[in-house]
Amino acid sequence: MNAELIAVGTEILLGQIVNTDAQVIAQGLSELGINVYYQTVVGDNPERLERAIIEAKNRADIIITTGGLGPTLDDLTKETLAKVFNKSLKLDEESLDEIKIFFDKLGKQMTPNNQKQAWLPEGCTVFKNEWGTAPGCGFESDSKYVIMLPGPPRECEPMFKKYAVPFLYPLAGGCIKSHNVRMFGIGESAMETKLHDLMQSMQNPTIAPYAKTSECFVRITAKAETEDEAEKMLQPVVEKVKQIIGDDVYGVDVDSLEQVAGRLLIKNNMTLSVAESCTGGLLSKRITDLAGASDYYMGGVCSYSNEVKMKVLGVKTETLEKYGAVSSQTAEEMAKGVAERLGTDVGVGITGIAGPGGGTIDKPVGLVYISVWINGKCITKKTNNTHGRDRVRNYAASVALDIIRRELE
Amino acid sequence: MNAELIAVGTEILLGQIVNTDAQVIAQGLSELGINVYYQTVVGDNPERLERAIIEAKNRADIIITTGGLGPTLDDLTKETLAKVFNKSLKLDEESLDEIKIFFDKLGKQMTPNNQKQAWLPEGCTVFKNEWGTAPGCGFESDSKYVIMLPGPPRECEPMFKKYAVPFLYPLAGGCIKSHNVRMFGIGESAMETKLHDLMQSMQNPTIAPYAKTSECFVRITAKAETEDEAEKMLQPVVEKVKQIIGDDVYGVDVDSLEQVAGRLLIKNNMTLSVAESCTGGLLSKRITDLAGASDYYMGGVCSYSNEVKMKVLGVKTETLEKYGAVSSQTAEEMAKGVAERLGTDVGVGITGIAGPGGGTIDKPVGLVYISVWINGKCITKKTNNTHGRDRVRNYAASVALDIIRRELE
Numbered sequence: 001m002n003a004e005l006i007a008v009g010t011e012i013l014l015g016q017i018v019n020t021d022a023q024v025i026a027q028g029l030s031e032l033g034i035n036v037y038y039q040t041v042v043g044d045n046p047e048r049l050e051r052a053i054i055e056a057k058n059r060a061d062i063i064i065t066t067g068g069l070g071p072t073l074d075d076l077t078k079e080t081l082a083k084v085f086n087k088s089l090k091l092d093e094e095s096l097d098e099i100k101i102f103f104d105k106l107g108k109q110m111t112p113n114n115q116k117q118a119w120l121p122e123g124c125t126v127f128k129n130e131w132g133t134a135p136g137c138g139f140e141s142d143s144k145y146v147i148m149l150p151g152p153p154r155e156c157e158p159m160f161k162k163y164a165v166p167f168l169y170p171l172a173g174g175c176i177k178s179h180n181v182r183m184f185g186i187g188e189s190a191m192e193t194k195l196h197d198l199m200q201s202m203q204n205p206t207i208a209p210y211a212k213t214s215e216c217f218v219r220i221t222a223k224a225e226t227e228d229e230a231e232k233m234l235q236p237v238v239e240k241v242k243q244i245i246g247d248d249v250y251g252v253d254v255d256s257l258e259q260v261a262g263r264l265l266i267k268n269n270m271t272l273s274v275a276e277s278c279t280g281g282l283l284s285k286r287i288t289d290l291a292g293a294s295d296y297y298m299g300g301v302c303s304y305s306n307e308v309k310m311k312v313l314g315v316k317t318e319t320l321e322k323y324g325a326v327s328s329q330t331a332e333e334m335a336k337g338v339a340e341r342l343g344t345d346v347g348v349g350i351t352g353i354a355g356p357g358g359g360t361i362d363k364p365v366g367l368v369y370i371s372v373w374i375n376g377k378c379i380t381k382k383t384n385n386t387h388g389r390d391r392v393r394n395y396a397a398s399v400a401l402d403i404i405r406r407e408l409e
Numbered sequence: 410m411n412a413e414l415i416a417v418g419t420e421i422l423l424g425q426i427v428n429t430d431a432q433v434i435a436q437g438l439s440e441l442g443i444n445v446y447y448q449t450v451v452g453d454n455p456e457r458l459e460r461a462i463i464e465a466k467n468r469a470d471i472i473i474t475t476g477g478l479g480p481t482l483d484d485l486t487k488e489t490l491a492k493v494f495n496k497s498l499k500l501d502e503e504s505l506d507e508i509k510i511f512f513d514k515l516g517k518q519m520t521p522n523n524q525k526q527a528w529l530p531e532g533c534t535v536f537k538n539e540w541g542t543a544p545g546c547g548f549e550s551d552s553k554y555v556i557m558l559p560g561p562p563r564e565c566e567p568m569f570k571k572y573a574v575p576f577l578y579p580l581a582g583g584c585i586k587s588h589n590v591r592m593f594g595i596g597e598s599a600m601e602t603k604l605h606d607l608m609q610s611m612q613n614p615t616i617a618p619y620a621k622t623s624e625c626f627v628r629i630t631a632k633a634e635t636e637d638e639a640e641k642m643l644q645p646v647v648e649k650v651k652q653i654i655g656d657d658v659y660g661v662d663v664d665s666l667e668q669v670a671g672r673l674l675i676k677n678n679m680t681l682s683v684a685e686s687c688t689g690g691l692l693s694k695r696i697t698d699l700a701g702a703s704d705y706y707m708g709g710v711c712s713y714s715n716e717v718k719m720k721v722l723g724v725k726t727e728t729l730e731k732y733g734a735v736s737s738q739t740a741e742e743m744a745k746g747v748a749e750r751l752g753t754d755v756g757v758g759i760t761g762i763a764g765p766g767g768g769t770i771d772k773p774v775g776l777v778y779i780s781v782w783i784n785g786k787c788i789t790k791k792t793n794n795t796h797g798r799d800r801v802r803n804y805a806a807s808v809a810l811d812i813i814r815r816e817l818e
Contacts, residue, residue, distance in 0.1 A: 012431075012432075012435070012448070013435055013445045013446070013447075013448065014435060014436070014439045014445070014617075015431070015432045015433065015434070015435030015436030015437075015438075015439055016436075016617075016619060017432070018427055018428070018429055018431075018432045019427070019428060019431065019448075020427055022421075022424070022427075022428065022450070023421075023424045023426070023427045024424065025424070026421070026422055026423060026424030027423070027424030027425075028424070029424075030423045030424055036422045036423070037422070037451070037452060037454075037457055038422075038449060038450065038451055038457070038461070039421070039422065039428075039449070039450035040447060040448070040449055040450075041431070041447065041448035041449075042446070042447055043446060045446075048446055048447070051468075052447070055464070059460075208423075208425075210425060273717075274711075276690075276693075278697075279694075279697075280693055280694055280696065280697025280698075280702070280706075281685075281690035281691065281692070281693025281694040281696075281697060281709060281711065282690065282694040282697075283690070284685075284689055284690025284693070284694075284711045285688075285689055285690040285691040285693075285694040287689065287690075288687075288688075288689025288690060288691075288711070288713065288763075289689075289798075289799075291763070291764065291765055291766055291798060292766070293689070293713070294713055294714065297689075297713050298713055298714040298716065298717055299710065299711045299712050299713040299714055299717035299721070300690060300710070300711040300713075301708065301709070301710055301711070301721070302683075302690065302693045302697070302708045302709040302710070302711070303708045304697065304702070304703055304706050304707055304708040304709075305703065305707040305708055307707065307751075307752065308682075308707055308708035308751055311750075311751070311752075312708070312710070312721065312750070312751070341720075341721070342716075342717055342720075342721070343716065343720075354697075354700070355700065356700055357700055357701070389698075389700060390698075
């Protein structure tokens with residue numbers, strides 16, 4: 001089975017938005033074991049859309065479209081697909097009711113053009129849109145499978161996962177389940193090298209490596225008759241990956257280092273504060289990206305100037321004079337200082353040179369000291385990342401969270 | 410003239426990366442007045458790539474490929490394009506030297522497979538790659554124009570702008586110049602309504618509206634024989650847009666509110682500190698995203714708990730008891746408190762409910778008070794954004810920067 005994705009939308013052709021729907025769907029299909037050979041983007045133009053659909057029908061088993069399901073006249077995906085597959089559109093009363101309810105909830109009047117969204121190809125499976133107004137759908141015709149999803153990512157992604165994936169299960173032959181094993185402290189190529197033999201030896205489950213800013217992960221996916229069977233196949237592989245990678249694995253099916261560190265702090269009934277120089281509030285921001293961080297996070301100090309390091313955090317003048325602001329000694333006094341002043345169990349201190357300016361031969365751009373005051377001692381790491389300001393800062397913040405994670409685990 | 414983009418890369422088909430190159434190129438072509446009717450993504454497979462190229466050759470005047478120029482065996486873009494256009498590949502000595510120099514700089518030995526990257530279609534215009542190893546190129550053949558760019562966005566984007574755009578100028582008929590007018594405090598639809606008549610009335614320059622998180626902008630683009638002429642055409646339109654939108658325009662060709670606020674602080678010889686509750690360090694992070702922020706930014710306090718608000722910022726117990734942590738009174742004491750304690754001219758205080766939890770009927774999720782202590786007074790705004798935690802926080806941080814901007818302008 002192979003699928004082709006067609007995104008319908010002039011705003012993508014004009015570069016006003018990025019086609020992120022394609023990534024979400026492509027990842028999902030990859031996990032289902034369905035190959036994607038082509039992705040196409042075409043504007044809201046019926047002739048060119050028809051041409052793209054005919055081409056896709058010739059070369060793929062499954063066509064998945066995104067966009068063009070809305071209420072306006074230039075939304076023509078359903079009409080064009082119906083034409084190519086010789087289907088008529090029928091008013092789906094249930095979908096119409098849903099659209100009316102959606103407008104009621106917003107306290108707005110439904111304009112007549114919104115009715116258009118409830119007209120769907122005869123005999124299709126309707127995909128309810130709980131995140132917007134335009135329903136999606138799926139049908140089989142001429143031995144081809146067609147799926148239509150709305151374009152806005154906040155509608156497309158959940159609808160793909162909730163409705164399109166189950167619609168595709170029978171085509172993929174059974175049930176699919178995945179686990180993500182997340183790592184920090186190991187690079188992508190080192191991870192791939194370590195897992196190479198295992199990845200090569202596996203057909204089902206499969207192991208797919210991914211990298212994102214300063215960390216990487218693998219997604220392990222099993223295909224089976226039932227979810228239980230898939231889970232049984234997954235568990236030994238998850239354990240094997242954890243065993244091979246070791247303590248660089250920080251979690252399975254978790255969202256982020258900040259989430260894992262936060263959970264460990266709660267579990268240990270400990271509170272946290274941070275003192276940041278070069279990261280300038282980024283670590284604090286990442287911690288508080290999570291709702292509920294107030295359970296363990298008391299606050300932080302961004303000590304961008306030396307005065308603030310001394311006045312607010314109590315870093316000693318002699319330390320700054322003798323070792324400089326960018327030193328392990330300053331990082332440690334910041335960590336201890338912020339914990340003492342804000343009255344928390346754990347304190348973080350980060351000081352370094354994020355660049356692009358400010359580097360010297362002794363203290364080059366990318367040099368960062370990260371210290372964590374925890375359980376009565378300072379654990380301090382030095383990093384040297386040369387991948388630009390953003391990555392220097394993000395990496396340093398991650399190292400701080402990782403030190404907490406390793407200490408409390 | 411119309412163009413088709415072909416991205417070559419199995420990693421896009423697998424959903425491992427998003428095709429951001431397409432957006433950059435599509436935007437650039439849109440500004441050049443070159444239409445894009447189709448974008449295609451195809452894997453590193455010579456037959457399917459050839460099919461996509463032939464299809465593009467049939468329906469477009471210009472073909473722009475990204476990816477598949479690297480040193481490995483599955484990098485086949487050049488070879489396949491050369492085949493379709495009946496061209497031979499020749500070793501370009503200058504490119505080979507550049508690749509050798511690139512490896513020298515990294516202190517690494519060039520492996521022989523890297524030579525492959527210096528083989529280019531005969532008679533092409535070579536696009537030097539100053540950001541990586543694989544050069545790009547452009548050529549004309551069979552009355553079609555072909556451009557090849559490397560896939561990694563950090564190489565593709567600058568090469569498109571530096572080499573591909575000038576290569577395309579003659580096809581677009583002259584010189585293209587743009588200015589971005591950025592706004593805060595006005596929504597996208599209000600902006601479009603205000604500018605509707607002007608946008609409709611213009612052919613050259615054109616005015617294109619864009620929206621990004623909590624702000625919007627228009628790009629005004631003129632096409633002329635020379636850059637000077639284009640600039641002369643642009644200036645009155647920029648002025649007209651500024652006049653219609655009024656003081657919601659915060660800058661022309663600037664990067665962000667934080668940049669504009671920073672420049673104004675430097676100009677006024679003023680220093681800044683911030684106290685953040687619900688934004689949790691996000692404002693501080695955004696300010697310090699900019700290298701050189703230490704010229705005016707002294708630091709900040711994230712007062713996530715009430716204890717920190719009182720102990721570190723000096724917010725009065727009575728204020729918290731009488732009005733609550735989320736109140737204009739607390740925001741003002743935070744703003745004044747942080748300025749006093751960190752010894753800065755300007756202080757920001759932000760307190761609110763970012764959600765999703767923690768809201769009440771009186772103080773719902775999304776309610777945020779933003780206060781700026783500046784020139785001996787507090788300017789305080791209340792916002793009610795209901796678009797989720799991220800946007801509540803980002804909007805509040807932007808409001809703070811916008812208050813500073815409006816006060817100092």
